[in-house]
Amino acid sequence: MNKYRKSAVAGMFYPDSCNDIKHYIAHFDKEMPALKLDVRPRALIVPHAGYIYSGYTANLAYHYTASKRPDIERVVVLGPSHRIYIAGASIALFEAYHTPCGEIKIDLEYSHALQKKFAFLDFHPMAHEEHSTEVQMPFIRHYFKHASVVEIVYGDITHGELSTLVDTLLLDEKTLVVISTDLSHFYTEEEANKLDTLCINAISHLDLHALSHGCEACGLTGVKAMVQSALSHHLKAHFLDYRTSFARTGDDSRVVGYTSFVLG
Template sequence: MNKYRKSAVAGMFYPDSCSDIKHYIAHFTKEMPELTLDVLPRSLIVPHAGYVYSGYTANLAFHYAASKRPDIERVVVLGPSHRVYVAGASIALFEAYHTPCGELEIDLTYSHALAKKFAFLDFLPSAHEEHSTEVQMPFIYHYFRHAKVVEIVYGDITHTELSQLIDDVLQDEKTLLVISTDLSHFYTQVQANKLDNLCINAISHLDLHALSHGCEACGITGVKAMIQSALNHNFQAHFLDYRTSFARTGDDSRVVGYTSFALG
């Protein structure tokens, strides 16, 4: 088995050149508004489309987290599988994670411990050719390059099961949890705004019931799990950004929605 988690979507969802990635992040950061909220983020909800579409929204969350949490020692990334069927969830048992800017050390000892603790966690190598988790890694390298990472790709699993895993991860205050999801897909801009606002309002109010009634998101199971854990830990959800692919393409006939939140 290869000891590295090789990049699977570099050059497609994000640049395969480190200098180009840095250029994107610098551009996104320059365009950021001044954030007035004051929360120590324990978790982020971020999108996972191509950087030209959702990179700004994701960068806003990572930049904010880094400004508030320079002490982060581990980043756990949780995203849905788009390519292969996964029974339960798969945790990456590689030694390191390749990004165009350098390697991130995988917290293999911690990952093995989680796999031993939760019966639904296995290691399916093909599940880790997954963009929902991979697109977060260049941001993590940029903002938390000395932190170790854990990659978990989930499939056929309940939000209650995932919430148990999240509760365990949140016991370590120097761990940042990243929940990856996009919102509605391929509606008109008007329709997408209506559907996505249901999701955004439900997350903002930690309303699990509302998340099950109208919210469309490819990572809905992870979002529900995070909201369940936020309720368990008395966190609040702080909205950061929302936009659709229309902002980039100018085509309002078939858009995809993106949002980001900081929870703590």
């Protein structure tokens, strides 16, 4: 088996050049507003589209978290499988994660321990050619240079099951949990704004019931798992940004929605 989780979507969802990635992040940082927050982030909810569409929204969460949490030692990324069917979830049992800006160490010992603890965790190498998790890695490499990562791609699993895993992750204060999701897909801008507002309000109020009634998101299972765990761990959700692909394309007929939150 290959020892490395090779980049599968570099050059498509984000640049395959480290200099170009740094240029994107510098541009996003320059456009950042002054965030009136004072929270110690334990988890993030961030989008996973191409950087030209959702990179700004994701970067807000990473930039803010890095400014508050220089002590982060491990980042665990959970994203939905878009390519293949998975019963349960797959955890990456590679040694390192390749990015255009260098390798990130995978915490293999911790990954094996999680696999042993949770029956729904297996390792399907093909599942890790997944963009929902991969697009987060250049941000992690940039903002948390000394942190290791764990990649979990989930499929056919309940949010309750996934929440038991998130609960375990949150026991370690120096672990950052990243939940990857986009919001509604391919509605008009007006329709998307209505649907996405339901999701954003539900997350803001940690309202599991509301998330199940009208919210559309490809990573909804992960979001619901995070909300359930946030309630158990007395975390609050802090909204950062919302936009759709319309902001980039100018086409309001078929848009995709993106949001970011920090939880702490």
